Amino acid sequence: MTGASSIPLYWYQVLAALLFTIGVVGVLVRRISLSIFMSIELMLYAVNLSFVAFSRQHGTMDGHIFVFFVMAVAAAGGAGGLAILVAIFRLRSTANVDDVRLLKG
Amino acid sequence: MPLDWLWLIPALPLLGAIVNGLGAGKIPRKLVSAIGTGTVGAAFAIALGCFISLLRLPSGERVFVQTLSAWIDSGDLSVPIRLGLDPLSAVMMLVVTGVGFLIHVYSTGYMAHEKAYGRYFAYLNLFTFSMLMLVLADNFLLLFFGWEGVGLCSYLLIGYWYQKPAAAQAGMKAFVVNRIGDWGFLIGIFLVFVTFGTLDFGRVFAEAPERLAMGGGLATAIALFLFVGAMGKSAQIPLHVWLPDAMEGPTPVSALIHAATMVTAGVYMVARCHILYTLAPAALMVVAVIGAATALFAASIGLVQKDIKRVLAYSTVSQLGYMFLALGVGAYTSGIFHLMTHAFFKALLFLGAGSVIHALSGEQDLEKMGGLKTALPRTHATMLIATLAIAGVFPLAGFFSKDEILWYAWKSGQPLLWAAGVIGAFLTAFYMFRLYFLTFRGTSRLTEEAKHHLHESPNSMTLPLVILAVLSAVGGLVQVPLIERGGRLDAFLEPVFADVSRVVGDAAHAGHAPGEAGLEIALMVISLVVALSGIFVAYRFYVVDPETPKRLGERVKSLYLLLFNKYWVDEIYDRKIVQPIVRGSVSLWKRVDAAVIDGAVNGIGREIDRAAGLLRLAQTGYVQVYAMILTLGMVVVFGYLALR
Numbered sequence: 096m097t098g099a100s101s102i103p104l105y106w107y108q109v110l111a112a113l114l115f116t117i118g119v120v121g122v123l124v125r126r127i128s129l130s131i132f133m134s135i136e137l138m139l140y141a142v143n144l145s146f147v148a149f150s151r152q153h154g155t156m157d158g159h160i161f162v163f164f165v166m167a168v169a170a171a172g173g174a175g176g177l178a179i180l181v182a183i184f185r186l187r188s189t190a191n192v193d194d195v196r197l198l199k200g
Numbered sequence: 201m202p203l204d205w206l207w208l209i210p211a212l213p214l215l216g217a218i219v220n221g222l223g224a225g226k227i228p229r230k231l232v233s234a235i236g237t238g239t240v241g242a243a244f245a246i247a248l249g250c251f252i253s254l255l256r257l258p259s260g261e262r263v264f265v266q267t268l269s270a271w272i273d274s275g276d277l278s279v280p281i282r283l284g285l286d287p288l289s290a291v292m293m294l295v296v297t298g299v300g301f302l303i304h305v306y307s308t309g310y311m312a313h314e315k316a317y318g319r320y321f322a323y324l325n326l327f328t329f330s331m332l333m334l335v336l337a338d339n340f341l342l343l344f345f346g347w348e349g350v351g352l353c354s355y356l357l358i359g360y361w362y363q364k365p366a367a368a369q370a371g372m373k374a375f376v377v378n379r380i381g382d383w384g385f386l387i388g389i390f391l392v393f394v395t396f397g398t399l400d401f402g403r404v405f406a407e408a409p410e411r412l413a414m415g416g417g418l419a420t421a422i423a424l425f426l427f428v429g430a431m432g433k434s435a436q437i438p439l440h441v442w443l444p445d446a447m448e449g450p451t452p453v454s455a456l457i458h459a460a461t462m463v464t465a466g467v468y469m470v471a472r473c474h475i476l477y478t479l480a481p482a483a484l485m486v487v488a489v490i491g492a493a494t495a496l497f498a499a500s501i502g503l504v505q506k507d508i509k510r511v512l513a514y515s516t517v518s519q520l521g522y523m524f525l526a527l528g529v530g531a532y533t534s535g536i537f538h539l540m541t542h543a544f545f546k547a548l549l550f551l552g553a554g555s556v557i558h559a560l561s562g563e564q565d566l567e568k569m570g571g572l573k574t575a576l577p578r579t580h581a582t583m584l585i586a587t588l589a590i591a592g593v594f595p596l597a598g599f600f601s602k603d604e605i606l607w608y609a610w611k612s613g614q615p616l617l618w619a620a621g622v623i624g625a626f627l628t629a630f631y632m633f634r635l636y637f638l639t640f641r642g643t644s645r646l647t648e649e650a651k652h653h654l655h656e657s658p659n660s661m662t663l664p665l666v667i668l669a670v671l672s673a674v675g676g677l678v679q680v681p682l683i684e685r686g687g688r689l690d691a692f693l694e695p696v697f698a699d700v701s702r703v704v705g706d707a708a709h710a711g712h713a714p715g716e717a718g719l720e721i722a723l724m725v726i727s728l729v730v731a732l733s734g735i736f737v738a739y740r741f742y743v744v745d746p747e748t749p750k751r752l753g754e755r756v757k758s759l760y761l762l763l764f765n766k767y768w769v770d771e772i773y774d775r776k777i778v779q780p781i782v783r784g785s786v787s788l789w790k791r792v793d794a795a796v797i798d799g800a801v802n803g804i805g806r807e808i809d810r811a812a813g814l815l816r817l818a819q820t821g822y823v824q825v826y827a828m829i830l831t832l833g834m835v836v837v838f839g840y841l842a843l844r
Contacts, residue, residue, distance in 0.1 A: 122827050131824075196821025 107148035114141035128180050128190045132173070139169050203253050203264045205246050206283055209293065210332035212239040212246075217325035224318030236321030237304040240328055244297035251290050260695055262287055265338060265402075272341070276397055284338035284401065288696045291536060291689075292335035292468055295543045296461050300328050302664035303456040306551050309660035310452050310558060320360060324456070327353035331461050335468060340389045340399040343469065347385070347433065350462045351378050357457060358449040370445040377442040381432015388425030395422070405475045409703050412479050423476050423483035427490075430466030434520045437494045441770055443517055447509040451554030454509060459516045459550050460543040467523040467539050471532045478530070478700050488528020488612070492620040495521030497767070499627035503634070504753075504763045507564050508553050511635050515590065516546055518624060522605050525621060530700070531608035533693045538605055540689075541597035541675045545589040548668035552583035555657040555665065556639060560650045566635065571644035575654050578662045580640050582669040587636045589672040591629035592731040594724075600676030603727050607720055622730055629734025637742035 114137055121134025143162045150158025184190055216239030220232055227235070254262050264285040272279040285293070304324060311320055330349025337343035351374075359371030389399065395411060395418060396404045412419040430436070435443035446458045457463070470477060470487065477484045495518045502514035519542050526535035557564055559576055573580045589596035592603065602625060609618040646654070656662070678689045741748045753760040765771070 119831055123824055123831065126824075192823050195823070198819060199821030200816035200819030 104148055104152050108145060111141045111145040111148070114138075114144065126191050126193055128183070128192050131192065132176055132180065136169065136173070139165060203250055203285065204266070206250055206264065206266050206285055206336070207268055209243045209247050209250070209297065210283075210329050210336060212243045213325045213328040213332065215239060217322050217329060220318050220325060221322035224316070224322060227318055229312075229317050232318045232321050233308040236325055237301065237308060239325060240297060240301045240304050243328070243332070244294075244301045247290075247293050247297045250285060251294055254285060254287070254290055259691070262290075262695060277393070277399075279339055279341045279399055281342060282338040283336040285336065286696055287693050288468075288471060288536065289335045291540060291693070293332065295540055296328065296331050296335060299460045299543050299547050299668070300331075300456055302667055303452050303460075303547060303551065306455075306554070306661050306664040307450075307452040309658045310554055311450060314450075316360070320357075320450070323353055323356050323360070324453070327357065327457060327462070331465070334465055338401055340392060340401070340404075343472075344385065344389060347429070347465060347469075348382070350457070350465060351375065351382070351433070354378075354446070354457050354462055357453040358446045360450055360453065361448070364448070367448040370442075370448040374442040374446050377439050378432045381429045381439055383428070384425045384432070385429020388422055388427075388429065391418070391422045391425060401472070405473075405699065408475050408479060409699075412476070414479055414703070415481055416479075419476060419480040420483050423473070423480040424486060426473055426476070427470065427483060427487055430470050430524075431490065432466075433469075434463050434466030434524070435494075435517050436466070436490050436521065436524060437497060438769075440494060440498065440517050441773060444510050444513040444766070447507070447513050451509065451550055451557060454513070455547045455550030455554065458513065459546040463516060463520060464523070464539045464543065467520065467527065467535055470524070470527045471536055474527075474532050474697060475699050475703065477527070478703050484528050484530065486528075487524050488609075488614070488617055491521045491524025491526075491528050492609075492617045492624075493521070494518065495525060495624040496620050496627070497521075499624045499631065501763055501766050502631040503627060504760060506566050508556065508566050508569070508635060508639065509550070509564055511566070511631060512546070512549055512553060515549075515628065515632065516542075518628065519546065519590070522602060522621065522624070525609060525617060526605040529608045529612035529614070529617065531605065532697050532700070533690050534601065534604040534608055536693060537679055537689055538601035540678075541589070541601040541672070544668055544675045545586040545596075545598055545672040548582060548586040548665060548672055549590065551661070551665055551668065552579050552586060555579040555661055556583075558657050558661070559653075559655055560646065561653045563647070563650055566638040568645050568647060568650070569639045570642045570646070571640070572654075573640040576640075576656050578656060578665065582662075582665040583636065583640070585669045586672050587632045591632050591735060592625055592727060593735075594728055595676065597672050597675035599728070599731075600679050603724050604679070606727055607723055610723060622727060625727055626730045626734045629731040630738045633735045633738035634742055637738060641743055642746060 118134045118136075118138030118141060121137065122131050125131050125134060143165055146158040146162050146165075148158075150156065150162075180190065183195060187194060189195075216235050219235055220227065250264075254264065266283045266285075268281045268283065271281045304321075307320070307324065311317060314320060327350060330346050330353055332346070334343055334346025334350060337346055355371045355375045358374055359368050361367045362371075392404055393399055396407055398404060408419075412422075432439045443458060443463065447454055449458070477487065498514045498517035498521060502511050502518065505511045505514060519538070523535045523538050523542070526532070526538060556569065556572065556576065556579060559572070559579070560569065563569070585596065589598040592599045602621075606618060606621045606625070609621050644651070680688065741752075762768070
């Protein structure tokens with residue numbers, strides 16, 4: 096632990112929570128599928144930030160490792176999700192999620 | 201022929217039924233006839249052989265039991281498939297195979313033009329098999345198997361022309377009425393099993409005198425319930441209604457099933473269980489009264505019927521009544537004797553009637569016959585013998601057996617039973633000769649078309665008539681010397697019924713006591729005079745002055761209508777039993793099934809559908825609504841955890 100890192104854990108958590116909340120709100124309010132997707136990514140990185148902060152606090156590597164997993168999985172999920180978005184766009188010429196509601200009961 | 205061949209007697213007709221049944225339509229007609237008649241003929245030959253072997257044994261040891269296989273073994277219930285041959289079943293077996301064989305031969309001629317030839321013979325063979333199982337069974341359950349088997353074949357054969365609604369209806373009626381009888385029969389069997397713990401004839405009858413109190417309630421209940429079965433099968437009041445309708449079947453079927461064999465199953469069963477009936481005098485009295493009432497009742501209906509087969513059907517019901525009268529007064533041998541002679545002459549009468557119907561291209565109305573004597577010489581001669589026999593004219597078979605029944609009725613100390621029998625005998629002589637005169641004598645009332653086709657039947661039909669005529673003529677002689685000492689049939693059947701005298705003492709059973717010969721001869725003369733006067737009246741009515749019956753019918757119109765409409769029994773049953781059941785069923789259907797049960801099931805479905813309709817609203821399809829709900833859910837859960 097060096098002096099430069101004297102920012103307390105508390106701030107990291109507040110920042111992570113803020114980022115996460117921005118992500119949630121983005122998912123809930125944006126209509127464009129690509130924006131929703133980006134908001135999801137924001138939520139994931141908020142969690143990553145939290146992991147890293149805790150990992151440093153405790154001086155263990157568990158959190159770091161976990162972050163790598165999250166990034167890897169998010170990348171894989173992003174690839175699949177983007178493919179779906181492109182496919183929907185090709186079929187319907189729209190990126191608005193309100194136009195895609197086949198599950199309506 | 202060794203007695204071990206006994207199993208072949210029912211097995212051969214079964215084989216014939218299987219082959220003809222599976223190959224129906226594929227086997228050529230000649231082969232069908234050969235299989236159908238051949239198996240029954242061979243069964244008759246073996247039956248004769250077994251009978252002779254049985255005769256060779258000393259009188260007291262004439263019982264042969266053959267276990268074929270285990271059948272049901274469950275807890276206390278152990279029922280093997282076991283055949284038993286004793287003098288009683290031997291007589292029945294010979295009647296069934298002998299008369300059955302003749303009727304099979306007759307059928308090859310009578311049914312020659314039918315399309316479903318193989319089906320007919322398959323049913324007929326199956327019937328013979330079932331009937332043989334019935335008479336050879338060694339326990340109640342196997343007897344019941346045969347009992348239901350003959351009922352099924354009766355149903356199938358009544359409805360042989362199933363395209364005809366009347367035939368299909370008659371088959372159903374026979375089946376349903378017999379079901380009522382079988383209900384009682386089954387209860388009787390259950391009671392036997394509960395009481396004795398076995399259904400084996402030998403053990404039940406041997407233990408009956410110890411286990412059942414003389415005249416006790418249990419003995420009476422068993423006897424009466426078994427008799428309900430006999431009433432159904434043997435068409436006794438009040439279950440007689442199915443037999444006349446059964447005439448919708450082919451005539452040889454009427455002869456075999458509804459005259460000679462199946463309908464006598466009830467008589468056989470009561471005779472077989474005679475020890476149970478002897479222990480229940482009240483039940484025996486019921487048997488006698490129902491028998492006498494039926495004899496009189498059915499004979500009176502027979503007086504005015506116009507369909508030749510219906511006259512014979514009511515005559516059969518009436519003669520069965522005589523048999524039950526005999527059983528009811530304890531004269532079991534006489535009942536079986538009459539069963540045998542009746543099988544001969546009634547089968548002959550039906551086959552003769554069939555020959556007439558065949559000759560007239562299907563005409564059954566007595567009013568459209570007449571004067572057939574010259575056209576059908578063989579049919580006429582044999583029918584005359586049978587008519588004389590059933591009327592009870594000396595020395596033909598019917599005289600001996602009917603007279604014996606009347607004698608025992610007289611001896612039973614119930615003059616009313618005797619009187620009913622004598623009046624019945626008069627009516628029998630009258631209606632039988634009415635049938636004879638209307639058919640063969642007088643002027644011809646044939647339609648032009650029938651006249652054109654008129655022909656004597658082929659040999660395959662007349663030959664059985666001749667053989668049965670011989671049997672009807674001399675069949676009574678098995679019972680000579682008649683008076684004072686029992687006849688030969690008495691002696692032959694004596695070991696079967698010997699246990700009766702052990703229960704009630706010799707006095708009650710001794711048939712022909714010495715010193716009563718004079719009385720017996722006097723009664724014989726009375727019944728002969730009665731029969732002859734019946735014939736004479738019929739002669740006056742239908743030959744001398746054919747207008748008499750019409751005038752008489754006009755004068756006592758209500759009585760005539762009552763008889764002609766069979767006392768409206770069918771109508772009363774329809775009104776009082778069938779219609780209420782139908783109405784009740786319709787009401788159950790509409791009020792319970794449709795309203796309550798369907799209503800509950802459909803109502804639950806409808807409510808679920810409606811609830812689902814509400815739930816559907818939650819499924820908007822907006823992905824962000826789902827996300828919102830997810831988020832809110834999480835907020836609630838975490839909020840709860842945080843604030844706890």
